Amino acid sequence: MRPQETLRAYLRLAMTPGLGPVLIERSVAVFGSPEDVLCASPADLAQIRGVGENKARSIAAGFAQSAALADRELVAAERGGAAIHVKGQPGYPLLLSGIPSAPTILYVKGRLDAERDRFSVAIVGSRLCTAYGLEQAERFSAQLGQAGLTIVSGGARGIDTAAHRAAVRAKARTIVVAGCGLNHAYPPENAELFERIVAEDLGAVVSELPMDASPSPENFPARNRIISGLALGVLVIEAGRGSGALITARLAAEEHSREVMALPGRVDSPSSEGALELLKAGGAALVTNPADVLDLLESPARFLHAGLHEARFAPAPPTTDSAEGKLVKQRTAALASVALPGPGAVDLTETQRRIVEALAEPKSIDELARTTGLEAGRLLADTTMLEIRRVIVRNGALLVRRTPR
Structure with a gap:
């Protein structure tokens, strides 16, 4: 099958309701190719572990609608200046491909660098952060970026934005993992920042969501697994008890075998409660300077490489x-x-x-x-x-x- 046909077939699977990354991978393993999955009968689909008869009928019905959706997506990506990468195919990030439930499809604006981006750290934290948190996010991002690490974060307000901006100022590579389709910039005030990352060839903005998908609260927990998956380790700068950064840290430690690190913050600050709890529970290594991060990444680098x-x-x-x-x-x-x-x-x-x-x-x-x-x-x-x-x-x-x- 030609690469464009393979891409279209995987897009059709990804656009089919009820088929997530795990079931897509299982289906292709059983039938041999994405095109063969699309030709499978409901009875054959039902034999896949985790599907069953009712879901198989629903999936087969979804295949009928998926061709038009995939074609529309290919046009939207071309018009939006985005490349589409498939897991297991050239261009897909190697680190990300190794995590459970890695996205089947990854949309990319800008440029991923297979050689340089394998040296990466995720810098995450609260949207509602303190001046101390912003200062430390900038400090760690700039110095680690200058040391050669790619800075990965979620592009959100607060710590994420500070990490991306500091990397850009340092002319270091940075990857924004969006919680929406790449035809949207969220938050909107970061549109210029995202455009600059792409225009100056300093990294990429990526998403697993269709090009026109709107930012929605349910998108962000799934987005966090990509942030962790793209990095050798996750550094929590500042996080309150309910911060999404703690989801990223949990995924990194429990599911992705990544190093988790955290900065100590003020003990009387609500913005530090989550990070301090991580440290108290032994869920993160305490770091106070960028050199600590490089030291801690040595073991996962050996494992991952x-x-x-x-x-x-x-x-x-x-x-x-x-x-x-x-x-x-x-x-x-x-x-x-x-x-x-x-x-x-x-x-x-x-x-x-x-x-x-x-x-x-x-x-x-x-x-x-x-x-x-x-x-x-x-x-x-x-x-x-x-x-x-x-x-x-x-x-x-x-x-x-x-x-x-």
Whole structure:
């Protein structure tokens, strides 16, 4: 099946009432393709776990209406400047694809970066926040963004907006997870911010909802799982007892195996009650500065990146006598000359030090594996953390060690 036909078939499934991400995945696994699911009889659909006879008849009836809906959606996305990604297909975020109930369809305005966005942290908190909360959201977002992390949040008023704005000011990447279709900007006062993220190629605005879906309270709890799913960890800046940020934190810890972190706030402030309860109950690690976040993300980075296989698809480094090779050589020298604090200022594990020592000369990931003798999962996890800490940088297919002071 051609990619556009596959996309249309998945859109039809996603637009069918009664079919959520889990049932869509089960159905495709049983029948072999989304097109085959659409051709299945009610009796066959009833055999899928979680469907049954009554629901199968309803789903089959929905298929009859889904073609027009999917075609309308394709037109709306094209007019709205949005790409549509399908789980399991190229372009879909790798971190998100690993969570339970990952959305089948993800609409994207702007650009996702598979390489850079795998280093990400969600910064969340209350809409009704204090000046302290806003200040800390900006501080953590700007510094973590400058360190190379993509900042993920929900685009809402308060902490979310502060995190996105600080990332934009720092020229860091940021991803807005909307609780409405991408033909709407919510809250409306953030329309200019969202447009700037897209126009300046600083990230993306994403949603699982159809392009014209209006912002509605029931959309936001489901939206929170995407925020968590797109990140290595979730940082709660400030949250009252009823804050949606606590939903994101719970999903991150209980369902997504993500690191959950929280800032301590004033003990007499209602805006801090939820975050303080998280800390008291041991549901979050206490952080007081961005370096704490980088330290805490090291373990989940190892876990999440152990199964990645980017290295085997890395292009061969260009020969040094080619025009491209000369450009790579020049850029490598420039990157390596960027000063790094002395060795004592960066606390590295034994394997990370082995990697840094092996990069006395720039190497591809395959060359580095041969030199260090590290297995692929461990090597990818440690190079990830070294990139986050800005000890090494990528230059095309090469890894480059920065020069210590």
